[in-house]
Amino acid sequence: MKFEILQFPLAKSAYGGIILPMEEENKSEIFQSPTQYESRLSRPKNQFAPKKIFIILFSIVIVGLIIFGTTRFFAGGKSEQNSEPAPTAEAFPTDIPEPTEEISPTQEPKKPTPTKIPTPKPTVNPVDKTTGLDRSNLSIHVLNGSGAGRASKKASDFLESLGYNVIQIGNAENFNYEKTTIQIKSAKEEFLSLLKKDLSSNYSLGTTSADLASDSRPDTIVIVGKE
Numbered sequence: 001m002k003f004e005i006l007q008f009p010l011a012k013s014a015y016g017g018i019i020l021p022m023e024e025e026n027k028s029e030i031f032q033s034p035t036q037y038e039s040r041l042s043r044p045k046n047q048f049a050p051k052k053i054f055i056i057l058f059s060i061v062i063v064g065l066i067i068f069g070t071t072r073f074f075a076g077g078k079s080e081q082n083s084e085p086a087p088t089a090e091a092f093p094t095d096i097p098e099p100t101e102e103i104s105p106t107q108e109p110k111k112p113t114p115t116k117i118p119t120p121k122p123t124v125n126p127v128d129k130t131t132g133l134d135r136s137n138l139s140i141h142v143l144n145g146s147g148a149g150r151a152s153k154k155a156s157d158f159l160e161s162l163g164y165n166v167i168q169i170g171n172a173e174n175f176n177y178e179k180t181t182i183q184i185k186s187a188k189e190e191f192l193s194l195l196k197k198d199l200s201s202n203y204s205l206g207t208t209s210a211d212l213a214s215d216s217r218p219d220t221i222v223i224v225g226k227e
Helices: 024-030 034-041 050-083 151-162 186-199
Strands: 139-144 165-171 180-185 205-212 220-224
Touching: 139 151, 151 165, 151 186, 151 220, 180 186, 186 205, 186 220
Parallel strands: 139 165, 139 220, 180 205
Antiparallel strands: 180 220
16 A cells, blocks of 8 residues: 655745645735734724723712602602691680570560469359258269260259269260250159259250169269250
8 A cells, every 4th residue: 555645835934933834815814024913912902991981980870869869859758748647627615695585676575464263163052942952962973965065064064053963974875865864873862853953944854763773883874965
């Protein structure tokens, strides 16, 4: 087997070194003259000056402080405004004047009304002169059998004026009585003629009897009729 030895052209640099062969387009960048190389090293680099950096940082700090101070100022003003309590109105007691009655100049003062004193009824002698019977010993219950208003009250007042003892007044079971009726206990039958005589002066008499029950409260029941 035979091996071929490849040969490449060699070049010497200005400094006595050996330079390997390379493409022509890269030779100009690598192989430079000492003058060109020194000029490239002495060329100043592009960088920010320290003074400019300080000015920029200082401006940022100032703007930040202004924004922070403004925010705190407005926030503090609002909190103080909200924290102040609203003033409350104090209520003071006022004297209420008492109403006074005004008298009109044309109005005359009221005169006191005199109190009427009831006139006492004249004392009546209940004893009948003819028979000698005492009317106050006969108790009577007067009933309204006519339906007329206050009929029993009128009859009661009339009998009391004669001296009879009226213990109760009221209405009868019906208002169909045309004439006045009398019902008396048998034990008081002696008063029947006297009672008929007294009532006949103002009323038309109907039936009369002495059959009232002995246990009845009144001695006599008088039912007033329409006539």
